[in-house]
Amino acid sequence: MVSTSTRIGSFHFDNCLMNAAGVYCFSKEELEAIDTSAAGSFVTKTATLEARQGNPEPRYVDTDLGSINSMGLPNLGIxxxxxxxxxxxxTPNSKNHFLSLVGMSPEDTHTILKKVQDSAYKGLVELNLSCPNVPGKPQIAYDFETTDQLLAEVFSYYKKPLGVKLPPYFDIVHFDQAAAIFNKYxxxxxxxxxxxxxxxVISDETVVIKPKDGFGGIGGDYVKPTAxxxxxxxxxxxxxxIAIxxxxGVRTGRDAFEHILCGASMVQIGTILHQEGPEAFTRITKELQDIMSEKGYQxxxxxxxxxxxxx
Structure with missing residues (x-):
């Protein structure tokens, strides 16, 4: 019997597929829809210390090859x-879950993480070092000195399972430099x-989203080679x-297969989840299992x- 089960640290998941933070995770109702689907887990909307409205709409648009968004971290607060x-x-037979969070400043980040450290939550936490769509706020993970300093401070008090969400890197030396930092913690x-x-993204002569004069994060088919x-x-x-x-760019079982072939232990889906809804997990899981069966992988x-x- 082909199995798509996996592990992240000491946590077991019956399926390697889950949502990406930002998609189908704003409210308890959306998270419940993921939790009761074929997905192996969910990650919450990236939470800030206080609730945020996010950027003005339209701030998400589907495109021919994926999507563009500049959401601005709308969320209901940590x-x-x-x-x-x-x-x-x-609750009985609960899946393991991921709590995503970010501070609007280093001080906020520490306040949030100390709140989680002192809580009864025992699951996984994802610290977002890569939000590209908050005007005036740079991506932390592109500043290696700041990233190193932040992680050193975090791990001086945070003792629960923690991972980081990263932006794409485009230079081999940056892979080397970033990995050298992450391997310290x-x-x-x-x-x-x-x-x-x-x-x-432009339609006729006009940008398609309102924030930042149309500049936004690109997802979907465009980004798979970079991912x-x-x-x-x-x-x-x-x-x-350190699991990955x-x-x-995960739209099919083949896309998920390639992520795992490259070293991923779990695979998140974003754009296609937004377009198809939680039923996408059933389809992509079956497509992945079919590929594994054809190749003799159990x-x-x-x-x-x-x-x-x-x-």
């Missing part, structure tokens, strides 16, 4: 999501990638104790990270 996942973990996972920041490159680059460079979650470990090169 207390809303922390309370929900804490309650869920105590007891990270449970890294998530590659967030959307490619500051793309521009696969980041997954594989970090798979080759990170300590084997692959995100970007588990993800049979092919995870075993990308072949040309001689």
């Amino acid at each position: 207390d809303y999501y922390l309370d929900y996942v804490t309650q869920l973990q105590d 007891p990270l449970t996972f890294v998530n590659c990638i967030n959307s490619i920041g500051n793309g521009l 696969l490159a980041n997954v594989h680059a970090f798979y080759k460079r990170l300590n084997p104790t 979650i692959g995100t970007g 588990s993800l470990e049979d092919f995870r990270g075993k990308l072949q090169y040309l001689s």
Whole structure:
């Protein structure tokens, strides 16, 4: 029997597929729809210390090859999501979940993480170092000195399982430099990638989204090659104790297969989930299982990270 089960740190998941933060995760109702689907887990909307309205609309548009968005971190605040996942973990047969969070400043980040550290929540936390769509706020993960300093401060007090959501890197030396930093800390996972920041989509003679004069994060088919490159680059460079979650351009079971082949332990879907709804998990899971059966693979470990090169 083909199995798509997987592990992140000490946490088991019956299926390797889940949503990407930002899609189908704003409210308890949306999260419940993911939780009761074929997905192996969900991640909450990236939470800030206080609730945020986000950027003005239109701020998300589907395109021919994916999507563009500049959401601006709309969310209901850390207390809303922390309370929900804490309650869920105590229900019978509960799946393991991910709580996504970010501070609008380093001080906010520490306040939020200390709140989680002091809470009863025992699940996984994803610290978003890569939000590209908040005007005036740079992506932390592109500043290696700041990233190193922030992680050093975080791990001085945070003792629960923690991973980071990363933006795409485009230079080999940046993979080397980033991995050297991440390998210094007891990270449970890294998530590659967030959307490619500051793309521009035009309809006739006008931009298609309102914030930032139309500049927004690009997702969907456009980003899969970049996502696969980041997954594989970090798979080759990170300590084997740090799992990799692959995100970007996953529309079919074949796309998920390629993320795992590059080294991903879990795979998140975003744009196609927004377009199809939670039923996408059933379709993509079956397509992945069919590929595994055709190739004689019984588990993800049979092919995870075993990308072949040309001689």
